[in-house]
Amino acid sequence: MSASTDRRWLRDVIGIALIIAAGLAGYWLFPDNLALLTRVIAAALLVLSIDLITGYCGVATLGQASLFGAGAYAAGIACVNGITEPVTLILIGAVAGSVAGLLMGTIMLRAHGLAQLVLSIAIVQLFHEAANKASAYTGGSDGLAGLMVSPLFGMFAFDLWGRTAYLFGLALLVLVFIILKFVVSSPFGMLCRGIKQDPIRIRAMGSFVFPVLLKMFVISGAVAGMGGALAAISTQVVGLDSVSFELSANALVMLVLGGLGSLYGALVGTVIFMGFEHFVSAINPFHWMTMVGALLIAVVLAAPGGLSGLLDRFSASGHRAKRGKA
Amino acid sequence: MSDLFRVEGLTKNFGGLAVSRNISLSMPAGERLALIGPNGAGKTTFVNLVTGQIHPSAGRVVLNGEDVTKLGAVRRVRKGLVRTFQVTRLFSQMTPEEHVTLTVLQREGKANRILSRFTGHSEVVGEVESILSTLGLLDVARRRVGEIAYGQQRLLEIGIALALRPKVLLLDEPAAGVPSSDTPRIEQALERLPPSLAVLMIEHDMDLVFRFAKRVVVLAAGEIIFEGLPSEVAANEKVREAYLGNYAHARRIA
Amino acid sequence: MQTVLSIAIDAFAYGMALFIICIGLSLTMGLMRVVNLAHGAFAMIAGYIASYAARDLGLGYAVAIFLAIIGTVIISIPIERLLYRRIYGSPELTQVLMTIGITFCVIGITNYFFGPTLKTIPLPGSLSQPIDVGFKTIAAHRLFVMACGLVVAGGLWFLIEKTDFGIKLRATVDNAAMADALGVRTQVVYAISFAIAIGLAALGGVVGAEFLPIEPYYALRYMVTFLVVVSVGGAGSIPGAVVACLLLGAVDTTGRYLMPEFGNFFFYAAVIAIVCVFPRGFFGRAQ
Numbered sequence: 001m002s003a004s005t006d007r008r009w010l011r012d013v014i015g016i017a018l019i020i021a022a023g024l025a026g027y028w029l030f031p032d033n034l035a036l037l038t039r040v041i042a043a044a045l046l047v048l049s050i051d052l053i054t055g056y057c058g059v060a061t062l063g064q065a066s067l068f069g070a071g072a073y074a075a076g077i078a079c080v081n082g083i084t085e086p087v088t089l090i091l092i093g094a095v096a097g098s099v100a101g102l103l104m105g106t107i108m109l110r111a112h113g114l115a116q117l118v119l120s121i122a123i124v125q126l127f128h129e130a131a132n133k134a135s136a137y138t139g140g141s142d143g144l145a146g147l148m149v150s151p152l153f154g155m156f157a158f159d160l161w162g163r164t165a166y167l168f169g170l171a172l173l174v175l176v177f178i179i180l181k182f183v184v185s186s187p188f189g190m191l192c193r194g195i196k197q198d199p200i201r202i203r204a205m206g207s208f209v210f211p212v213l214l215k216m217f218v219i220s221g222a223v224a225g226m227g228g229a230l231a232a233i234s235t236q237v238v239g240l241d242s243v244s245f246e247l248s249a250n251a252l253v254m255l256v257l258g259g260l261g262s263l264y265g266a267l268v269g270t271v272i273f274m275g276f277e278h279f280v281s282a283i284n285p286f287h288w289m290t291m292v293g294a295l296l297i298a299v300v301l302a303a304p305g306g307l308s309g310l311l312d313r314f315s316a317s318g319h320r321a322k323r324g325k326a
Numbered sequence: 327m328s329d330l331f332r333v334e335g336l337t338k339n340f341g342g343l344a345v346s347r348n349i350s351l352s353m354p355a356g357e358r359l360a361l362i363g364p365n366g367a368g369k370t371t372f373v374n375l376v377t378g379q380i381h382p383s384a385g386r387v388v389l390n391g392e393d394v395t396k397l398g399a400v401r402r403v404r405k406g407l408v409r410t411f412q413v414t415r416l417f418s419q420m421t422p423e424e425h426v427t428l429t430v431l432q433r434e435g436k437a438n439r440i441l442s443r444f445t446g447h448s449e450v451v452g453e454v455e456s457i458l459s460t461l462g463l464l465d466v467a468r469r470r471v472g473e474i475a476y477g478q479q480r481l482l483e484i485g486i487a488l489a490l491r492p493k494v495l496l497l498d499e500p501a502a503g504v505p506s507s508d509t510p511r512i513e514q515a516l517e518r519l520p521p522s523l524a525v526l527m528i529e530h531d532m533d534l535v536f537r538f539a540k541r542v543v544v545l546a547a548g549e550i551i552f553e554g555l556p557s558e559v560a561a562n563e564k565v566r567e568a569y570l571g572n573y574a575h576a577r578r579i580a
Numbered sequence: 581m582q583t584v585l586s587i588a589i590d591a592f593a594y595g596m597a598l599f600i601i602c603i604g605l606s607l608t609m610g611l612m613r614v615v616n617l618a619h620g621a622f623a624m625i626a627g628y629i630a631s632y633a634a635r636d637l638g639l640g641y642a643v644a645i646f647l648a649i650i651g652t653v654i655i656s657i658p659i660e661r662l663l664y665r666r667i668y669g670s671p672e673l674t675q676v677l678m679t680i681g682i683t684f685c686v687i688g689i690t691n692y693f694f695g696p697t698l699k700t701i702p703l704p705g706s707l708s709q710p711i712d713v714g715f716k717t718i719a720a721h722r723l724f725v726m727a728c729g730l731v732v733a734g735g736l737w738f739l740i741e742k743t744d745f746g747i748k749l750r751a752t753v754d755n756a757a758m759a760d761a762l763g764v765r766t767q768v769v770y771a772i773s774f775a776i777a778i779g780l781a782a783l784g785g786v787v788g789a790e791f792l793p794i795e796p797y798y799a800l801r802y803m804v805t806f807l808v809v810v811s812v813g814g815a816g817s818i819p820g821a822v823v824a825c826l827l828l829g830a831v832d833t834t835g836r837y838l839m840p841e842f843g844n845f846f847f848y849a850a851v852i853a854i855v856c857v858f859p860r861g862f863f864g865r866a867q
Contacts, residue, residue, distance in 0.1 A: 060673045107852060111859040113672055114615055118811040121804050122851040129845040179441075187437045187444050190428050194417055200379070201415040206403035206490055207432045215438070245804065249680060256677055290688025296681030300674055301666060 012181055015264060016174065023170040034162035036278060038234040041169040044270040045227025047254045048180060048263060052220040055261035056184055057213055058196030059108065062248050063120030064224060066127040069243025070100035071225025076144045076238035077137055084150040090172065090229045097225015098218045105217025109210055127243045143239040147232060165234035172230060176223055180263055183219060192216055253292060256299055259306030268307055330355045330524050331494045336375055336385035345371045346548045353494065357524040360539035364569055368548040369528045370412060373496050377409045378402045389494065406493030410483040412502055418472035422463050422482045425471070426454045429489035461485050461515050477508030484515055495519070497527040501534055513537065544568065585716055587837050593722040595829025596729025597791045601784030602809040603736060603821050604777030610816015611753045612770055614664065615672055617679040620799040620806055621686040622778050623785025626652040627794030628690065630786040631699040641704045645786050652782035653775050660774050668770070683799045691796040699794045701786060725787050732780060736818055749773060808851050814861025823862055
């Protein structure tokens with residue numbers, strides 16, 4: 001047992017080192033695009049949060065932006081009302097996201113299959129309408145603007161080029177990623193994977209299903225909420241698009257592109273999707289839609305496991321080849 | 327009242343069709359009971375009723391003097407009423423070791439921990455190893471379940487059940503689908519079940535039934551038509567009729 | 581009183597337009613178990629064809645509807661062959677992703693060819709004037725939509741319950757392998773059902789264009805509404821779809837009349853409440 005756990009440990013340490021290296025490389029290579037890169041990090045948190053409930057628990061959702069938006073608006077409203085310390089704002093986002101996750105889980109887990117999916121969409125639309133209506137607090141369709149965040153730890157001001165915001169976001173992402181690595185490999189994470197495959201078996205093992213899934217919704221909400229808060233802090237604006245069906249659907253596409261049920265896949269999918277989007281939609285936003293559509297069809301037909309699934313398949317066949325030779 | 331486990335008048339109707347009618351039986355601790363009957367007799371329905379996957383139209387299930395009829399499947403498992411499945415329900419991507427570890431952790435109330443490690447709880451490791459070694463599954467303990475032989479998967483089903491430390495164990499055709507060369511291993515595992523455990527086994531393999539069971543109950547068309555020693559079964563007129571005649575069919579139409 | 585009546589008539593007409601579009605989706609989901617999020621895309625394609633035929637070619641309304649239905653079904657055939665056939669029986673998420681992909685493609689391509697503006701389908705004179713029905717005057721088009729809805733509901737009921745094809749269809753739904761063994765050509769049954777569903781979407785897209793205007797984002801904008809109708813009504817159930825469409829049409833129309841500033845708020849609140857109470861829809865079958 002120790003040999004294999006050691007190897008897994010080593011793999012995770014290398015993986016996290018690679019994430020940090022890639023993040024810092026982005027900082028040096030694209031100093032003019034740090035705002036975009038910070039948006040990528042915020043989106044990555046959202047995609048990770050979907051992976052937790054869709055990839056690890058098997059609950060499909062097209063409404064995850066409600067949790068992201070809950071975090072964004074909570075942090076934004078707190079910020080205009082005088083709480084400007086960035087770490088506190090992230091925590092506020094996490095709390096708001098987990099409360100929204102609790103609510104969303106309670107509602108969604110009542111249904112299964114299509115009804116569940118429809119509930120997720122209805123919830124995000126309801127959040128969207130609510131945020132639009134409560135314009136006294138949210139700024140409605142104009143968005144909540146004018147967020148003035150204090151310097152991080154009282155020392156690092158959020159500068160015009162977004163350097164502080166980016167590094168802050170990167171640190172947050174790495175921290176969350178490490179915690180999630182623990183979560184998905186804990187007994188609880190195992191239980192979730194079991195539920196995804198066969199809830200009846202899990203019940204026959206003497207474990208309830210609903211509280212386990214609900215707990216994952218809360219964790220997922222915290223992650224998405226932090227993503228929302230990070231987006232709010234870095235762009236200093238919270239718009240209605242942060243609680244939209246479109247954002248939810250796009251984030252799901254990113255996850256599927258990267259590979260469901262793999263935390264690395266969630267990151268890779270986000271980076272590739274948003275990178276492409278940046279270049280292609282600059283040319284013509286409608287070509288972008290056609291491309292995403294074609295991409296989705298291609299993933300479903302050719303690579304159901306996403307990019308990380310493809311990698312696994314290649315490495316598995318490599319192993320088999322080696323074993324065959326030996 | 328000394329019975330560990332008892333069902334009284336258990337009845338289940340689906341629409342107008344009675345799939346279980348007025349089934350009563352009781353088991354003391356250490357019982358080895360076989361439940362047999364022709365296809366469609368309602369054996370698996372009976373297991374589902376007893377373990378709470380479906381709820382009865384009438385009747386009671388009593389465990390240790392406590393009425394558990396109103397409890398859901400999970401609570402019954404936690405009280406010691408455990409089943410295996412006729413068709414294995416295992417997680418193809420997990421290893422046998424992980425299956426049993428998860429079950430033991432669940433029993434200990436530790437399966438919901440978020441930040442503790444899955445492996446390496448020393449007290450759990452010992453128990454998991456002892457269960458796997460009793461069943462002869464140590465060599466495949468770290469292979470994915472999808473890659474191990476079906477007979478080994480059936481053994482793992484039993485292993486998961488044992489990890490729950492049951493008081494009453496319902497085995498739904500433990501040898502179903504297993505090549506005959508592997509049947510002895512299943513039988514060996516059944517012989518090694520804890521002596522105080524009350525076991526109810528559904529099985530079609532009559533040799534296995536006769537070697538394992540001290541008592542046999544025959545179910546036909548949702549009803550108990552015989553209860554007695556294994557040696558008496560074959561001679562019973564009703565049983566012969568149920569298996570050879572059209573008994574089950576005739577009763578269902580009526 | 582006048583307001584209540586206006587709301588009721590609008591709600592009924594709107595509900596019927598929804599019904600014509602959604603019943604096809606309900607059939608594909610209930611009978612073929614395909615979560616087809618691209619259903620609205622076909623209604624939209626039909627709207628574009630009808631608009632082109634009626635406005636640019638100057639053909640009559642009836643001809644435009646006919647061309648739209650035929651054209652859309654023809655377009656759908658290769659899509660069914662190449663894409664949908666691979667996801668029959670796949671997990672729901674796979675179907676969702678594939679059909680969202682198709683939707684995105686249709687939106688992108690439509691916009692490339694026809695531009696982002698709204699397309700109108702000019703109504704003939706006979707449908708654009710009000711008609712006096714005794715207690716009230718109603719726009720003829722509204723009456724036309726209601727009539728279409730009732731005819732579709734009745735026709736489908738007859739098709740499924742009373743015809744030979746209906747028997748084969750129900751057998752295939754209950755147990756495809758068994759139906760296959762009994763000599764029902766299930767692939768053909770699926771293909772025909774799919775074509776009927778698409779044809780209905782096309783009809784609904786054209787006659788419902790007054791309520792749901794034709795534009796490139798149509799498929800995405802109303803995707804949720806269509807899905808909601810099906811999951812509220814229960815997939816595969818005609819009476820369920822009728823009830824769901826009328827009820828949701830009523831909620832939506834009433835909300836717009838009385839509290840326009842709240843947009844779709846009540847619509848979605850109603851959806852959540854209904855789905856929570858009836859997780860399988862009003863007339864859904866037990867799983």
